[in-house]
Amino acid sequence: MILFTYIYKILKRVFFYIKKIQWIFVYFKFKLNRVKFKDLKSNGIPITDISIHGRVNIGRNFQMNNGYSYNIIGRQQPCCFIVGRGGELIINNNVGISSTAIVCWNRIEIGNNVRIGGGTVIYDTDFHSLDYKERISLPEIKDNVMTAPVLIKQNAFIGANSTILKGVTIGEGSVVGACSVVTKDVPDNEVWGGNPAKFIKSLKN
Numbered sequence: 001m002i003l004f005t006y007i008y009k010i011l012k013r014v015f016f017y018i019k020k021i022q023w024i025f026v027y028f029k030f031k032l033n034r035v036k037f038k039d040l041k042s043n044g045i046p047i048t049d050i051s052i053h054g055r056v057n058i059g060r061n062f063q064m065n066n067g068y069s070y071n072i073i074g075r076q077q078p079c080c081f082i083v084g085r086g087g088e089l090i091i092n093n094n095v096g097i098s099s100t101a102i103v104c105w106n107r108i109e110i111g112n113n114v115r116i117g118g119g120t121v122i123y124d125t126d127f128h129s130l131d132y133k134e135r136i137s138l139p140e141i142k143d144n145v146m147t148a149p150v151l152i153k154q155n156a157f158i159g160a161n162s163t164i165l166k167g168v169t170i171g172e173g174s175v176v177g178a179c180s181v182v183t184k185d186v187p188d189n190e191v192w193g194g195n196p197a198k199f200i201k202s203l204k205n
């Protein structure tokens with residue numbers, strides 16, 4: 001039986017490496033969406049929908065895991081890069097993300113060395129108006145949908161399955177606990193967590 005287990009493990013590894021050629025699809029998908037990038041490493045293929053009037057700039061050494069077989073912590077899904085008209089998404093150097101959805105209608109910036117855990121979502125918009133009459137009108141009125149920029153400063157770490165909402169700044173070196181909903185700014189070098197995320201502790205010595 002152990003022999004079959006070895007064969008199974010070898011085939012799994014071989015299949016894993018064969019799938020690495022998916023980077024070719026990512027390359028063309030990003031180019032066709034006018035995403036500016038340098039040397040990214042992608043396991044799997046992200047969902048990408050960038051408006052003709054949106055902009056995406058990705059720095060050096062960007063790494064992403066896109067769902068099944070590349071995100072072994074559960075809740076597998078590909079990363080999503082959705083940038084609306086006039087939106088600007090900036091991902092600086094040495095950033096790593098897993099199964100993360102980024103929806104940008106305004107401006108989202110992710111600083112150097114940021115790590116974002118699997119299943120996280122980052123929204124700089126409410127998507128729909130707060131006025132139900134605008135939400136139910138046909139076509140839906142989106143002129144008054146609120147948006148505000150999101151900034152995740154360098155060296156921050158966002159725990160898995162967190163939600164970062166519009167207008168939030170996550171401080172330099174700060175940590176957001178798993179499954180948090182961040183609605184307010186997190187200062188530098190602090191740990192915040194929960195829904196809504198609250199101060200847990202300082203990381204300053």
Ligand SMILES: CC(C)(COP(=O)(O)OP(=O)(O)OC[C@H]1O[C@@H](n2cnc3c(N)ncnc32)[C@H](O)[C@@H]1OP(=O)(O)O)[C@@H](O)C(=O)NCCC(=O)NCCS
Nearest residue numbers: 073116117118159160175176177178179180191193194200
């Ligand atoms: C936030 C975190 C780093 C804190 O770890 P820690 O320093 O060991 O802290 P502790 O476990 O001692 O918890 C300290 C306090 O924070 C609370 N806390 C910890 N994680 C929390 C979370 N995700 N949400 C809300 N509160 C949290 C604890 O309940 C505890 O509260 P108390 O002091 O009232 O008892 C850790 O809990 C966490 O969420 N890690 C992220 C893991 C992850 O998602 N990795 C990414 C995988 S891709």
